[in-house]
Amino acid sequence: GENVEQHPSTLSVQEGDSAVIKCTYSDSASNYFPWYKQELGKRPQLIIDIRSNVGEKKDQRIAVTLNKTAKHFSLHITETQPEDSAVYFCAANTNAGKSTFGDGTTLTVKP
Amino acid sequence: GAVVSQHPSWVICKSGTSVKIECRSLDFQATTMFWYRQFPKQSLMLMATSNEGSKATYEQGVEKDKFLINHASLTLSTLTVTSAHPEDSSFYICSARPQVSYGYTFGSGTRLTVV
Numbered sequence: 001g002e003n004v005e006q007h008p009s010t011l012s013v014q015e016g017d018s019a020v021i022k023c024t025y026s027d028s029a030s031n032y033f034p035w036y037k038q039e040l041g042k043r044p045q046l047i048i049d050i051r052s053n054v055g056e057k058k059d060q061r062i063a064v065t066l067n068k069t070a071k072h073f074s075l076h077i078t079e080t081q082p083e084d085s086a087v088y089f090c091a092a093n094t095n096a097g098k099s100t101f102g103d104g105t106t107l108t109v110k111p
Numbered sequence: 112g113a114v115v116s117q118h119p120s121w122v123i124c125k126s127g128t129s130v131k132i133e134c135r136s137l138d139f140q141a142t143t144m145f146w147y148r149q150f151p152k153q154s155l156m157l158m159a160t161s162n163e164g165s166k167a168t169y170e171q172g173v174e175k176d177k178f179l180i181n182h183a184s185l186t187l188s189t190l191t192v193t194s195a196h197p198e199d200s201s202f203y204i205c206s207a208r209p210q211v212s213y214g215y216t217f218g219s220g221t222r223l224t225v226v
Contacts, residue, residue, distance in 0.1 A: 034214040043204060046214040099215060103154045
């Protein structure tokens with residue numbers, strides 16, 4: 001089955017700096033890669049996603065890049081703000097529908 | 112946007128009793144819903160795939176007789192934790208997606224505490 005590895009497990013940045021979280025996956029059939037933000041005690045919220053036929057996608061301060069050959073994808077957050085502090089999960093999906101999640105990254109943005 | 116409603120948001124039950132958790136897609140039909148469990152400071156682990164009108168598909172290591180899943184309609188899936196024990200205490204969360212191209216929408220989650 002699919003295996004998703006996510007790094008780092010914790011990340012602390014100063015407000016205004018950039019944050020990068022990386023994930024690798026194993027199943028070449030995976031073709032959809034969403035990123036979720038989960039605040040303490042709340043449900044995961046989809047923040048950005050990318051499909052396998054695209055190399056990069058950007059939405060304001062958030063961007064995701066995908067290297068299908070190397071089977072890795074990354075989340076980039078620029079100009080970080082304290083409200084960006086949360087746990088971020090990457091996931092890899094196949095057409096069958098199952099999501100395999102990474103272990104999560106706890107991002108702390110210091111004011 | 113797609114909305115998934117989950118109920119209850121929290122429940123405390125005694126060991127040996129059963130608890131039912133509901134997951135509803137409010138503005139779309141979902142032939143498939145997914146049930147996850149999340150322990151504190153850990154990732155979401157897929158427990159089972161709920162299929163409308165047919166049996167659920169369970170992940171390896173998940174006891175199907177303990178975690179009963181029913182997907183009787185295109186908008187409702189239920190997870191029943193039978194004969195609950197303290198080790199079943201966890202955050203249970205469902206998800207569904209309206210179209211193949213959309214990301215998953217998660218329910219609000221259910222915090223189960225078994226005492």
